[in-house]
Amino acid sequence: MSDVTVPKSVTVEEDDAAAEAAIEERWSLYEAYNELHALAQELETPFEAPAVLVVGQQTDGKSALVEALMGFQFNHVGGGTKTRRPITLHMKYDPQCQFPLCHLGSDDDPSVSLPKSLSQIQAYIEAENMRLEQEPCPFSSKEIIVKVQYKYCPNLTIIDTPGLIAPAPGLKNRALQVQARAVEALVRAKMQHKEFIILCLEDSSDWSIATTRRIVMQVDPELSRTIVVSTKLDTKIPQFSCSSDVEVFLSPPASALDSSLLGDSPFFTSVPSGRVGYGQDSVYKSNDEFKQAVSLREMEDIASLEKKLGRLLTKQEKSRIGISKLRLFLEELLWKRYKESVPLIIPLLGKEYRSTVRKLDTVSKELSSLDEAKLKERGRTFHDLFLTKLSLLLKGTVVAPPDKFGETLQDERTQGGAFVGTDGLQFPHKLIPNAGMRLYGGAQYHRAMAEFRFLVGAIKCPPITREEIVNACGVEDIHDGTNYSRTACVIAVAKARETFEPFLHQLGARLLHILKRLLPISVYLLQKEGEYLSGHEVFLKRVASAFNSFVESTEKSCRDKCMEDLASTTRYVTWSLHNKNRAGLRQFLDSFGGTEQLTTAGNAIGFSLPQDAPGGTTDTKSRSDVKLSHLAANIDSGSSIQTTEMRLADLLDSTLWNRKLAPSSERIVYALVQQIFQGIREYFLASAELKFNCFLLMPIVDKLPALLREELENAFEDDLDSIFDITNLRQSLDQKKRSTEIELRRIKRIKEKFRVMNEKLNSHEFAQNLKAPSVQQ
Numbered sequence: 001m002s003d004v005t006v007p008k009s010v011t012v013e014e015d016d017a018a019a020e021a022a023i024e025e026r027w028s029l030y031e032a033y034n035e036l037h038a039l040a041q042e043l044e045t046p047f048e049a050p051a052v053l054v055v056g057q058q059t060d061g062k063s064a065l066v067e068a069l070m071g072f073q074f075n076h077v078g079g080g081t082k083t084r085r086p087i088t089l090h091m092k093y094d095p096q097c098q099f100p101l102c103h104l105g106s107d108d109d110p111s112v113s114l115p116k117s118l119s120q121i122q123a124y125i126e127a128e129n130m131r132l133e134q135e136p137c138p139f140s141s142k143e144i145i146v147k148v149q150y151k152y153c154p155n156l157t158i159i160d161t162p163g164l165i166a167p168a169p170g171l172k173n174r175a176l177q178v179q180a181r182a183v184e185a186l187v188r189a190k191m192q193h194k195e196f197i198i199l200c201l202e203d204s205s206d207w208s209i210a211t212t213r214r215i216v217m218q219v220d221p222e223l224s225r226t227i228v229v230s231t232k233l234d235t236k237i238p239q240f241s242c243s244s245d246v247e248v249f250l251s252p253p254a255s256a257l258d259s260s261l262l263g264d265s266p267f268f269t270s271v272p273s274g275r276v277g278y279g280q281d282s283v284y285k286s287n288d289e290f291k292q293a294v295s296l297r298e299m300e301d302i303a304s305l306e307k308k309l310g311r312l313l314t315k316q317e318k319s320r321i322g323i324s325k326l327r328l329f330l331e332e333l334l335w336k337r338y339k340e341s342v343p344l345i346i347p348l349l350g351k352e353y354r355s356t357v358r359k360l361d362t363v364s365k366e367l368s369s370l371d372e373a374k375l376k377e378r379g380r381t382f383h384d385l386f387l388t389k390l391s392l393l394l395k396g397t398v399v400a401p402p403d404k405f406g407e408t409l410q411d412e413r414t415q416g417g418a419f420v421g422t423d424g425l426q427f428p429h430k431l432i433p434n435a436g437m438r439l440y441g442g443a444q445y446h447r448a449m450a451e452f453r454f455l456v457g458a459i460k461c462p463p464i465t466r467e468e469i470v471n472a473c474g475v476e477d478i479h480d481g482t483n484y485s486r487t488a489c490v491i492a493v494a495k496a497r498e499t500f501e502p503f504l505h506q507l508g509a510r511l512l513h514i515l516k517r518l519l520p521i522s523v524y525l526l527q528k529e530g531e532y533l534s535g536h537e538v539f540l541k542r543v544a545s546a547f548n549s550f551v552e553s554t555e556k557s558c559r560d561k562c563m564e565d566l567a568s569t570t571r572y573v574t575w576s577l578h579n580k581n582r583a584g585l586r587q588f589l590d591s592f593g594g595t596e597q598l599t600t601a602g603n604a605i606g607f608s609l610p611q612d613a614p615g616g617t618t619d620t621k622s623r624s625d626v627k628l629s630h631l632a633a634n635i636d637s638g639s640s641i642q643t644t645e646m647r648l649a650d651l652l653d654s655t656l657w658n659r660k661l662a663p664s665s666e667r668i669v670y671a672l673v674q675q676i677f678q679g680i681r682e683y684f685l686a687s688a689e690l691k692f693n694c695f696l697l698m699p700i701v702d703k704l705p706a707l708l709r710e711e712l713e714n715a716f717e718d719d720l721d722s723i724f725d726i727t728n729l730r731q732s733l734d735q736k737k738r739s740t741e742i743e744l745r746r747i748k749r750i751k752e753k754f755r756v757m758n759e760k761l762n763s764h765e766f767a768q769n770l771k772a773p774s775v776q777q
Contacts, residue, residue, distance in 0.1 A: 031092075031753075032750060032753040032754055032757060036345065036349075036750055036754075050157070050195045050196070050197065050334055050337040050338055050341055051088070051157040051158065051159055051195070051196055051197070051334075052156060052157065052158045052159065052196070052197045052199050052330055052334065053158075053159045053161065053190055053191060053193075053196040053197065053198050053199065054066060054158060054159065054160050054161060054199045054201065055161055055164070055187055055191065055198055055199065055200055055201065055212060055215070055216060056163060056164065056200070056201030056202075056203075056212050056231070057163055057164045057165075057166065057201070057203065057211055057212055058163030058164060058165055058166075059163070059203065060163065060201040060202070060203045060212065060231050061201070061203065061231045061232060061271060062083070062160060062161070062163060062201055063083060063160060064271040065201065065229070065231060065269060065271060065323075066089065066158055066160050067271070068269070068271045068294050068323045069154060069156070069158065069323060069326070069327050069330075070089065070091060070100075070148065070150070070152070070153055070154075071150060071151075071152025071153055071287065071290075071291050072100050072118070072150060072152065072276070072287035072290065072291075073118075073275060073276045073287065073290060074100075074102075074118050074121055074122055074125075074146075083129070083160055083161070083162045083163060084128065084129045084132040084133065084138060084139050084140065084162055085128055085129075085132065085139070085140045085141075085142060085143065085144050085162070086141065086142075086143045086144070086159050086160065086161050086162070086186075086190065087125070087143065087144045087146065087159070087160040088143045088144065088145045088146065088157065088158075088159045089146050089148060089156075089157065089158045089159075089160070090145070090146070090147045090148065090157050091148050091150075091153040091154055091155065091156045091157070091158065092147070092148065092149045092150075092153060092155060093150075093151070093153050093154060093155050094149040094150060094151060094153070095151050096151070097149045097150050097151050098151060099150070100118055100148055100149070100150040100153075100287070101115075101148070101149040101150065102115070102116050102117070102118060102121055102146060102147065102148050103115055103116065103146070103147040103148075104116040104120075104121055104124065104144075104145070104146055105144070105145030105146070105147070107142070113145075113147055121146060124144075125144065128144065137182060138179060138182070139162055139179070139182050139183055139186055141186050141189065141190075143159065152287070152291055154327050154330065154331045155331055155334070155335070156327075156330055156331055156334055157334070158199075159190065159196070161186070161187050161190055162183050162186060162187070163183070164180070164183055164184060164187060164212065164215060165179055165180035165183055166180070166211070167179075167180045184215060187215065188215065188218065188219060191216065191219040191220065192219060194225075195337070195341065196225070197225055197226075197227065197262065197330070197333065197334070197337070198216055198219075198220060198225060198226040198227070199226075199227050199229060199330075200212050200213055200216045200223075200226050200227065200228050200229065201229050201231050202228060202229070202230055202231070202266075203230075203231050203232055204230070205236045205239055205240070205249060207248075207249070207252040207256035207257045208256050213226075213228070222261075223261035223262065224261070224262060225262055226261055226262055227261070227262050227266075227267065227326075227329075227330075228257065228261055228266040228267070229266060229267045229268075229269055229326065230249075230266055230267070230268045230269070231269055231270075231271075232270060232271075233268045233269060233270045233301050233321070234270040234297065234300070234301055234304075235270075236249070237301070237304045237305060237308060240308055243308055243309045243310055246305060246308045246309055247309070250268070250305070250317060250320075251265065251317075252265075252266070262333075265320060266320065267320050267321075267325065267326045267329070268301070268320060268321045268322075269321075269322065269323050269326055270297045270298070270301050270322075270323075271294065271297070271323070272290075272293040272294060272296075272297045274290075274293075276289070276290050294323050295324065298321065298322030298323060298324060301321060301322065302318060302321055302322070305321070339761055342754055342757055342758050342761060343758060345754055346751070346754050346755060346758060349747060349750060349751040349754060350751065352747055353744070353747045353748060353751055356740060356743055356744045356747055357744065359740055360737065360740045360741065360744060363733055363736050363737045363740060364737065366733055367730070367733045367734070367737065379539060379712055380709075380712065381531075382526075382531070382543075383543070383708055383709060383712055385526060385531050386522055386526065386543065386708075387704070387705050387708070389521075389522035389525045389526060390518055390522055390700065390704070391701065392525075393440065393441035393442065393518050393521055393522065394441055394442040394445070394518070394697075394700065394701070395442060396441065396442050396443060397441070399525055399528075400440065400521050400524060400525060402437075402438040402439070402440070403438065404524075405440050405517070405520075405521045405524065406437070406438025406439055406440050406444075407438060407439065407440065407444065407517075408435065408436055408437065408438055408439075409429045409432055409434075409435035409436070409447065409451070410429050410435070411438075412444065412447075412448065412510070412513070412514070413426070413429065415513055416448075416509060416510045416512075416513030416514065417506055417509045417510055417513070418506070419451065419452060419455050419503060419506050419507075419510075420502070420506065421455075421459065421499070421502075421503075422462065422498060422499055422502070427451075427454075427455050432447070432450070432451050432454065433447070433450065434447055435447075440514075440517060440518075440521055441518060441521070444514050444517075445511065445514050445515070445697065448507075448510050448511060448514060449511075449689060449692070449693075452503070452507050452510075452688075452689070453685060453689060455503075456500070456503055456681065456684070456685050456688075457681070457685055459499060459681060461492075461495055461673060461674050461677040461678075462495050462498075462499060464491060464495075464669070464670055464673060466666065468491055469487060469491065469666060469669050472486075472487040472490040472491050473487050484665060484668055484669050484672070485672065487669055488668075488669050488672030488673045488676060489573045489672075489676060491669070491673050492573070492672070492673045492676035492677050492680070493569075493570040493571070493573065493676070493680070494570075495673070495677060496569070496570050496676075496677055496680040496681070496684070497566065497567075497570040500566060500680070500681070500684050501563070501566060503688075504559055504562050504563060504566065504688060505559070507688065507692065508555050508556075508558070508559040508692075511555065511692060511696060512551060512552065512555045515551050515555075515696075515700065516548060516551060519544055519547055519548070523540075539715075542711070542715060543708065543711075543712075546707070546708055546711045547704070547708070550699075550703075550704055550707055550708075551700070554695070554696055554699050554700075554703075555696055557695065558691055558692055558695040558696040561691050561695060562687065562688050562691050562692070565683075565684070565687045565688075565691070566684055569680050569683055569684060569687075570680060573676060
């Protein structure tokens, strides 16, 4: 068999064609990812394109590094904060482009890119920085999107973030401390995207100082998607006094820098100072000169390091030094991530496409239903469904998530007010059943009522002072004696009114808070089931206003009824109602009366006992016998009538004629006040609970439907257009439909690009697998 010789020119042409096809393939994929990134920013969709996120301190040289990677200068570089919005740079290598070809993404529509010159982009970024500097929040997370094609550009997407700030402590630096927290929150939010490769910049010659890594490792603890870059290498080399310090710096130990970081070891870069332009302060006349200066700086850094070390750098060490090495590493890494992400992004785009189709169908249906008859019918249907959800929430349901809508007792007290007595103290919430559970609807209403019952039922009568008793005695209109039963009534009703009235207002406020919460929960349930009237805000506000007004007026009416009951109970004392525990009171008074009787009798008998003779002695036992026999003789002889009369006289003397408050009188008043207060408390508790259930809770069930329906029909009769805002709504829906159609076409186009790219990548991989056995043979 004769050998077949393939002409060399044919092989070269095939290689060139393959190279061009590979470049075209890369460009197509980069373009698809650029569109995807813009779409993700605009729609806040869950998918995100791989990109390089640059993170560093304010003076680490972030923007200068990005410019060196791009091959031209464009940003606002200098001391202080020069980046107040993240700048996303979609860079594309184009060897035919002798000058940077730039497009600036529109803030209103990121899918629209306007051609801009470098000076215009610089002016725009500087203007944005100056604008934000005057704002209350001087930083914005909204990205400035720039697309660049240039012969020196790598195929990269880089996001330059605002520089982290390390403010000094102290009150005088409070403004800067607030800015530092805002920047850190912004940067941390960007780092949360798992697809982003973090480019962590450190301006330090000591790896034990982790200024930027401290923040990066809060999001990426293992640095598994972080590339560490030591900037300003040209300024650090002279600082090393011996070669061993340089060795440690170039190859940091695991104790200083985790070896699990992306790329295994850090990169080292230098960017020459000086700006491109024709002014007297400009150092470079063109971007070509700037690019040459960057390359020259890289060679000088390698030479300086070799001189310090006293040896040549290894190939591995040289692969980590210089902008060109970092650029090559990033480009290859990003290309690899792009290829790996293609199969994962296609189903996400499919899901987004289907979601957008459903959104467009919904908008189209809403447009078709904008006539009077259909709107009225939809309004009545919403009325019925809304009332159904209210009833469901009161009866009990688990459809609404408790973590979103439920309230613990502590939350409920904070939002709706706590039950606080006259002493200003709250009952520990942990002692109330279900206090820690997040409740809503009927379950929350029941817990609030149980807490009210528990607290009010345990209230004791406030302390009574002797001064209050004496002041309550006063003077009668026909005599100046004292009436302690009236005194007890005056004190009891005053204490009861002062104690219980605040609880009525607190109960009303708490239950009103609980019932008003039914509205947003019902709306959530309607939205969840697709039964919500989206776009009809005026109508929905009217329904919400009617509901809230009804609940507020019903609560006030109910509270007024309870206030009338409390006023009547504390205005006139009815013993059959107020003295609930007669047996206890009678037992107390009987024991008190028995003691008084014995004391009085003893005093009376004591006066009749014979006295001991002066200087004589008498046996104690014989004296006791004499007293007992004498007492028995008196009782037997009918002296009880005299004793009763004497007791009555003593009682009148101590209670009616004597203004000096005796202990016995004080105890009687205290006992009567306690009994009256207890009777008022029991009646108040039962009455308040019954009335709030009957005149606040039940009207939600049996009166609200008719009231809402009447409000609805009146609104329909007045002006249907003002209720549903048909004209503006039609314009809004038309605009929404157009934007949704544009969005759908964009998603479809990007989806098709990724599908085609996935097929190409799969066919290329298949072709490579076919070639592999022939090579081995």
